[in-house]
Amino acid sequence: MADLNQALQAPPEPTKKDFMSDQEVRWCPGCGDYSILAQMQKIMPELGIPREKIVFFSGIGCSSRFPYYMNTYGFHTIHGRAPAVATGLRCARPDLSVWVVTGDGDGLSIGGNHLMHALRRNMDITILLFNNRIYGLTKGQASPTSELGKITKSSPYGTIEHPIDPVSFALSSEATFVARTLANEPKHLAEILKRAAAHRGSSFVEILQNCNIFNDGAFVHFAGKDVRADRMLYLEHGKPMVFGANNDKGLTLDCPTLKKIEVKTNADRERLLVHDETLDDPGLAYSLSRLTYPDYPVSVGVFRYVIKPTYSGMLSEQINDAIARKGRGTLHDLLNSGKHWTIKADGSQARG
Amino acid sequence: MTAETAAKDKPTELVDRATIRFAGDSGDGIQLSGNQFTLTTASVGNDLATLPDFPAEIRAPAGTLPGVSSFQISFSGSEVLTPGDEPDVLVAMNPAALKANLGELPHGRIIVVNEDAFEPGNLKKAGFHENPLENDDLKAYRVVKVPMTTVTAEALVDTKLSKKDVERCKNFFALGVVYWMYSRPLEPTLEWIGEKFAKKPEYVEANSLALKAGYNYALTTEIFSAHFTVRKAKLKPGVYRNVTGTEATVLGLLAAAEVAKTPLFYGSYPITPASDILHELAKYKHYNVKTFQAEDEISAVGSAIGASYGGHIGVTGTSGPGLSLKAEFIGLAVMVELPLVIVDVQRAGPSTGMPTKTEQGDLLQAFFGRHGESPVAVLAAASSADCFRMAYEAVRLATKYMTPVILLSDGYLTNGAEPWRIPNESELPPIQISHLADPDTYKPYERDCLTFARRWVVPGTPGMEHRVGGLETEDITGNVSYDPINHDLMVRMRQAKIMRIAADIPPVKVRGEEQGDLLVLGWGSTYGAITTAVDQLRAAGHKVSSAHLRYLNPFPRNLGEVLAGFKTILVPEINLGQLRLLLRGKFDGNFIGYNRVEGRPFKVHEIEDKIKELLR
Numbered sequence: 001m002a003d004l005n006q007a008l009q010a011p012p013e014p015t016k017k018d019f020m021s022d023q024e025v026r027w028c029p030g031c032g033d034y035s036i037l038a039q040m041q042k043i044m045p046e047l048g049i050p051r052e053k054i055v056f057f058s059g060i061g062c063s064s065r066f067p068y069y070m071n072t073y074g075f076h077t078i079h080g081r082a083p084a085v086a087t088g089l090r091c092a093r094p095d096l097s098v099w100v101v102t103g104d105g106d107g108l109s110i111g112g113n114h115l116m117h118a119l120r121r122n123m124d125i126t127i128l129l130f131n132n133r134i135y136g137l138t139k140g141q142a143s144p145t146s147e148l149g150k151i152t153k154s155s156p157y158g159t160i161e162h163p164i165d166p167v168s169f170a171l172s173s174e175a176t177f178v179a180r181t182l183a184n185e186p187k188h189l190a191e192i193l194k195r196a197a198a199h200r201g202s203s204f205v206e207i208l209q210n211c212n213i214f215n216d217g218a219f220v221h222f223a224g225k226d227v228r229a230d231r232m233l234y235l236e237h238g239k240p241m242v243f244g245a246n247n248d249k250g251l252t253l254d255c256p257t258l259k260k261i262e263v264k265t266n267a268d269r270e271r272l273l274v275h276d277e278t279l280d281d282p283g284l285a286y287s288l289s290r291l292t293y294p295d296y297p298v299s300v301g302v303f304r305y306v307i308k309p310t311y312s313g314m315l316s317e318q319i320n321d322a323i324a325r326k327g328r329g330t331l332h333d334l335l336n337s338g339k340h341w342t343i344k345a346d347g348s349q350a351r352g
Numbered sequence: 353m354t355a356e357t358a359a360k361d362k363p364t365e366l367v368d369r370a371t372i373r374f375a376g377d378s379g380d381g382i383q384l385s386g387n388q389f390t391l392t393t394a395s396v397g398n399d400l401a402t403l404p405d406f407p408a409e410i411r412a413p414a415g416t417l418p419g420v421s422s423f424q425i426s427f428s429g430s431e432v433l434t435p436g437d438e439p440d441v442l443v444a445m446n447p448a449a450l451k452a453n454l455g456e457l458p459h460g461r462i463i464v465v466n467e468d469a470f471e472p473g474n475l476k477k478a479g480f481h482e483n484p485l486e487n488d489d490l491k492a493y494r495v496v497k498v499p500m501t502t503v504t505a506e507a508l509v510d511t512k513l514s515k516k517d518v519e520r521c522k523n524f525f526a527l528g529v530v531y532w533m534y535s536r537p538l539e540p541t542l543e544w545i546g547e548k549f550a551k552k553p554e555y556v557e558a559n560s561l562a563l564k565a566g567y568n569y570a571l572t573t574e575i576f577s578a579h580f581t582v583r584k585a586k587l588k589p590g591v592y593r594n595v596t597g598t599e600a601t602v603l604g605l606l607a608a609a610e611v612a613k614t615p616l617f618y619g620s621y622p623i624t625p626a627s628d629i630l631h632e633l634a635k636y637k638h639y640n641v642k643t644f645q646a647e648d649e650i651s652a653v654g655s656a657i658g659a660s661y662g663g664h665i666g667v668t669g670t671s672g673p674g675l676s677l678k679a680e681f682i683g684l685a686v687m688v689e690l691p692l693v694i695v696d697v698q699r700a701g702p703s704t705g706m707p708t709k710t711e712q713g714d715l716l717q718a719f720f721g722r723h724g725e726s727p728v729a730v731l732a733a734a735s736s737a738d739c740f741r742m743a744y745e746a747v748r749l750a751t752k753y754m755t756p757v758i759l760l761s762d763g764y765l766t767n768g769a770e771p772w773r774i775p776n777e778s779e780l781p782p783i784q785i786s787h788l789a790d791p792d793t794y795k796p797y798e799r800d801c802l803t804f805a806r807r808w809v810v811p812g813t814p815g816m817e818h819r820v821g822g823l824e825t826e827d828i829t830g831n832v833s834y835d836p837i838n839h840d841l842m843v844r845m846r847q848a849k850i851m852r853i854a855a856d857i858p859p860v861k862v863r864g865e866e867q868g869d870l871l872v873l874g875w876g877s878t879y880g881a882i883t884t885a886v887d888q889l890r891a892a893g894h895k896v897s898s899a900h901l902r903y904l905n906p907f908p909r910n911l912g913e914v915l916a917g918f919k920t921i922l923v924p925e926i927n928l929g930q931l932r933l934l935l936r937g938k939f940d941g942n943f944i945g946y947n948r949v950e951g952r953p954f955k956v957h958e959i960e961d962k963i964k965e966l967l968r
């Protein structure tokens with residue numbers, strides 16, 4: 001009877017625990033990935049998507065262990081190629097919520113091509129790029145986001161290559177939702193994850209994530225708790241671009257570049273740029289994505305949020321149109337398509 | 353006008369088999385003429401096989417040797433399995449076409465040339481110092497000179513077409529000439545012209561006029577004293593249509609999806625000669641087919657795996673270079689044990705090789721072209737029409753055994769055409785797909801005790817959330833595992849699963865005696881040439897048998913037994929002996945290779961000569 005009563009009750013609201021798998025988490029103690037996992041498991045119940053409708057894909061790298069720790073459907077694919085597999089699933093199954101977890105090596109080096117095309121096709125996929133500016137799993141080689149001159153195991157004399165900025169890359173790849181956040185700022189991270197999940201189209205989130213083993217302190221000079229107010233700009237839609245512990249610094253447009261100004265007077269305030277994430281032209285967002293400390297604040301938040309038709313949406317539309325126009329094809333139609341002729345038992349022949 | 357009325361005017365000669373090669377500039381509409389001749393020939397009830405051959409360049413300079421395109425068709429009242437060794441008639445639309453094809457034309461055969469094209473500019477481009485129509489160069493042949501350009505222009509004088517458009521109609525004129533030569537009706541092509549140019553009546557008129565003009569020209573002028581008829585073939589009763597290998601592949605995949613009641617997803621990247629599969633499938637949106645032109649070969653296979661993961665039939669198609677790029681992903685599909693069909697339309701390699709030329713060079717790559725112990729099922733179609741059956745089989749086996757299946761086709765099969773007896777729906781083997789939904793008992797790597805396949809559980813199924821991936825997994829649970837004993841077990845399990853397929857495929861059949869001195873064993877597109885050669889030699893009293901492999905991995909279960917019945921086994925292949933190597937690794941026997949790698953199918957007489965040499 002107790003069982004029956006239980007069965008008749010509405011299923012309990014899912015909680016964070018429902019999204020934790022039984023697998024032991026194996027990142028290094030202190031790794032930034034823990035915080036991302038915790039926030040993801042925390043926001044998942046808030047999305048209102050049944051657990052079985054959620055799929056996490058990953059490639060190879062420290063970040064790519066992520067799916068094993070989520071109690072959803074998960075697929076640990078091969079190096080750099082998760083967006084390709086996610087694309088196939090997205091085309092097949094418009095009913096699912098599809099996520100890709102990648103890193104700076106996985107996503108921008110070996111998998112750069114797939115990342116670019118998943119974004120420009122406006123695939124309805126949420127792609128999270130954990131950027132620690134190093135190869136962690138292979139033990140410390142330079143990555144595409146490592147700064148010029150960085151000394152690593154593979155570059156004992158310093159790297160001689162210029163890094164790429166993930167957000168700039170996503171913007172120029174025509175992603176329709178682009179954001180940057182930090183692993184060590186849980187609230188901001190959770191907010192951005194929720195917005196990325198809600199977006200219909202290609203969502204891209206760069207998450208600055210500290211690798212305390214091979215690249216400790218990669219972001220501390222601007223993202224450290226005591227300095228971030230002065231060295232980071234939190235982009236908010238419709239709000240002026242001010243930063244600083246006392247809101248006394250800001251950004252203005254000094255054609256053709258952005259300019260950092262002191263904000264003291266009302267006149268200063270009027271010169272401030274107001275953030276508009278919905279601009280179709282990604283030019284300003286691109287400029288914002290490239291600002292680096294110490295000359296500028298590093299900007300985080302949503303750079304771009306525009307609505308465009310998605311690939312899977314247009315694919316379904318084309319199929320529905322074709323079926324509406326021609327009728328759903330059947331095996332019988334298929335076998336009888338084309339010009340055919342009949343050979344009768346007596347060997348005589350008839351057309352059609 | 354019909355062949356019968358015309359037949360009254362000039363004597364006809366009955367021939368058993370005829371082979372015609374159309375050759376001209378790639379802009380001359382040669383492939384179109386060839387295809388029309390094929391459809392008409394099929395419709396009058398001949399059996400046939402075709403061999404289109406085109407340059408890799410889209411538009412090589414007009415009039416040059418690299419720009420020559422050709423189309424060969426062989427047709428008969430008996431079974432036709434190859435497009436013919438050498439043509440009986442060569443239709444050469446310009447000097448370059450003559451030059452490029454003359455070497456393969458035996459003395460005494462007929463050459464029909466467009467005389468008008470033999471002017472100094474074209475002669476020079478083709479490398480002729482003198483006009484071969486005016487000296488003795490061609491005296492060993494029966495040359496029929498037709499001023500095609502001039503007569504076509506005269507016939508079209510009342511149409512409003514530009515000079516250039518009129519000039520273009522000469523391929524229909526040439527086709528009309530050949531239709532008369534082989535007593536074919538004009539109606540199928542007239543109908544086709546009417547449909548094709550429905551929106552441009554002036555083209556319907558002009559092309560129809562050109563076709564009829566060619567026919568009448570041949571009928572009324574003195575250039576031909578007789579024409580030919582070919583008996584109807586005694587084909588098995590049934591409904592037929594003409595198919596290219598590409599069309600048959602597409603129909604096979606679609607039919608399998610319909611029988612399986614599971615949508616088809618095709619991810620592919622453009623590559624010669626496989627792109628036409630993508631083009632063709634993209635037309636079938638009303639069958640709920642999803643086609644995806646990927647950013648590269650890797651993404652093409654990756655997307656197919658993603659679709660399979662979601663419960664679709666994931667298929668990718670490519671040619672050799674693409675198969676190389678897909679290797680790592682195929683390994684992933686082996687590991688996660690998801691269905692995946694990879695169609696490899698082989699072409700001459702390595703590297704870019706000769707993209708438009710055929711070869712059988714990818715057999716070992718299909719078997720072994722991945723790291724680790726990575727077994728997949730390997731199938732090969734034997735003829736253009738057989739692509740239907742083998743594509744269907746690829747889907748059936750991939751979904752039943754939860755495994756990648758590589759289907760080998762090649763440039764010759766995919767572009768060639770032949771009549772295909774359309775199967776009844778009831779003739780198609782069942783394909784049953786069920787996605788398990790029982791959360792209480794589900795273990796991701798628990799296997800079916802017969803097939804050894806794991807269950808196909810798709811995202812969206814409540815209570816069965818689980819993770820899969822490329823890392824080695826623990827037997828039954830599917831958890832990541834580095835346990836050495838478990839790895840050894842899983843490696844053997846994946847291999848054993850593929851071997852289980854042997855019980856699910858037909859045994860190999862021997863044509864001729866089941867024991868003897870010589871068996872000719874082939875695989876893939878050499879079927880036609882081998883079978884024709886062996887049949888002809890047997891008819892002439894030689895003792896030789898043949899057998900053909902459509903299933904390569906695993907081999908049919910009776911193959912060892914069959915091989916043991918013969919003293920010598922001749923293995924002709926368009927590679928340096930890849931099947932032979934596999935056979936030697938598995939069976940005892942005296943395996944002798946016959947290997948030519950010239951970018952073209954075998955000729956029947958080449959195989960006959962080799963057999964005779966071995967029988968001596």
Ligand code: SF4
Pocket residue numbers: 026027028030031032033062132136137210211212213214
């Ligand atoms: S190596 Fe770095 S990124 Fe990888 S788990 Fe350890 S701390 Fe995290």
